[in-house]
Amino acid sequence: MSTAFRIPMSGRSTDERHRVSSPLELLFDLTFVVAIAQVAAQLAHAAEQGHALDKLGPYLMVFFAIWWAWMNFTWFASAYDTDDVPYRLMTLLQMGGVLVLAAGVPAAFESSDFTAIIVGYLIMRLALVGQWVRAAVEHPDGRATAVRYACGIAAVQVLWVAWGFLPVGVRPWLFLLGVVLELAVPLWAERPGTTSWHPHHIAERYGLFTIIVLGESVSASAIGVQKALAAHGVSAALVAIAVAGLVLLFALWWLYFLEPAAEGLAENREKSFFWGYGHYFVFAALAALGAGLEVAVQAGAEHAEVSDAAVEYAVAIPVAAFLLLLYVLHAPLVPEVVIRPLKTAAAIVLVLALPLASPVIGLVGVTIGIAVVAAALVAATLLDRSIAARRAQPGATA
Structure with missing residues (x-):
């Protein structure tokens, strides 16, 4: 595969055929595997100790930094990926930043x-x-938007650097301000x-990215099994x-991909912010589920x-959140969601109610029930x- 040294950065076509993730994007995602593994492991460790x-x-907070960095890269690449040498080198720099961030996760928790x-x-x-500055220089039609992105991102980054020097007690409130400003940058930049x-x-x-987070949940469950086997x-x-746990993760994967989003995004581009931002909670819930399953397999083998x-609610709450968000995020995009809302609501109620039956069926029964x-x-x-497919066939009766 040959790569041009430099290709002018102009906006890619929104209806380009057979547009798929590039090998560079897949490599970029691997660095986030490391970061998500670190944050999920720390949450699992805290859950094991009851904290x-x-x-x-x-x-x-840490998951927001991971997700927001991934999301900004993804949407920029979707519009401006040239895959030339400068673009690849800037992506390499971003990958290095992800690994530095991942290395700092334990200290942030402890x-x-x-x-x-x-x-x-x-x-x-x-x-x-730097990528947005290049887009501003090389793509005159999108210059105003690119300049706004570059200025907005840089300005909020100054806030984050200052945030690191503040007392721990005031950080949570200013963190929320930083999040609001980060989320506001794309809204302002694309005006x-x-x-x-x-x-x-x-x-x-x-x-x-959903598969990555689910994969980390599988890995977390395997770690829990390893620890339990070693001890008991x-x-x-x-x-x-x-x-x-494996059946549960497989079912959640299946459910996510039952709800197609591409056509809905194509027809409702103005709703992309709602859909894209809302996935923070989808991804955070799935990563938290991995931590819950890791603790569950250990708790099932020992006191x-x-x-x-x-432990049961550490599994049930992320699952319920995922099911709710799957409906909430897709309902505005399509005329009719694939997973019927009444069935989704019933599943959420059952998942959250199962831990109440723990005195009778125990942790094992609750986990099996959720799956x-x-x-x-x-x-x-x-x-x-x-x-529905049978009814749609010619000559079918209602």
């Missing part, structure tokens, strides 16, 4: 030291500013004109929870410091689609 709620704030995370984030953001992002490419990129050997409870109820609910929702949706 999950105490560490929920740092988890959401001692509220966000220095490495801020440095890593700064590296990524400066590289992205003169929208970037030429590709709807099918964006939908694929988000699907790939094989047990029926361990096997049951491990199998249920853990944390209560069964806490069964998710699998049943997949089966019910497939049945609905099959019935």
Whole structure:
């Protein structure tokens, strides 16, 4: 594969055929595998000690930095990926920033030291500013938007650097201000004109990131199994929870890809911010689920410091959040969602109610029950689609 040294950066076509993720984008995603693994491991460790709620704030803060960096790269690449040498080198710089950020995750959780995370984030953001400056120079039609992006990102980055020097007690409130400003930059920057992002490419990129987060959940479950086996050997409870966790993750993967987004994004480009921003909670929920499953498999094999109820809700709440958001994010894009809302609502109620039955069915029963609910929702949706397809056939009777 040959690469041109330099290709003028102009907006790519929004209806380019067969637009898929590039090998560079896939390599870029691998650095986020490392970062997500670190943040999920820290949340799992906190949950094992019964301090999950105490560490929920740092988890959401660090995960926002990870997700926002990935999202900004993804949408920029969808509009301006030239895949030439300068573009690749700037992407390499962003990848280095992700790894620096990942290295700082343990310190952020253990001692509220966000220095490495801020440095890593700064590296990524400066590289992205450089990309937007290049777009402004080489793409006159999109210059106003590109300049706004470059200025907005740089200005908010100054706030984040200053945030690192503030007392720990005031950081959470100013962090929320920083988040609002970060989210406002694209809204403000695209007022003169929208970037030429590709709807099918964006939908694929988000699907790939969903797979990454689910993969980290599988990895977290495997780590939990390893620890339990090393401490207590094989047990029926361990096997049951491990199998249920795998079935649950597979069902959630299936559900996500039952709801197509590409055509909806193409027809409703003005709703892309809602869909794109809302995925923060989808990704955060799936990563948190991985931490919950890691603790669940260990708690099923031994008497853990944390209560069964806490472990059960560490699994149930992320699953319920995922199911709710899957409907909320896709409903505005399509005339009719694939997964019927009443079935989604019933599944959410059952998932959240199952921990209440823990005194009777135990942690193993609750975990299996949640997996069964998710699998049943997949089966019910497939049945609905099959019935609808039969009715749509010529000559079919109602």
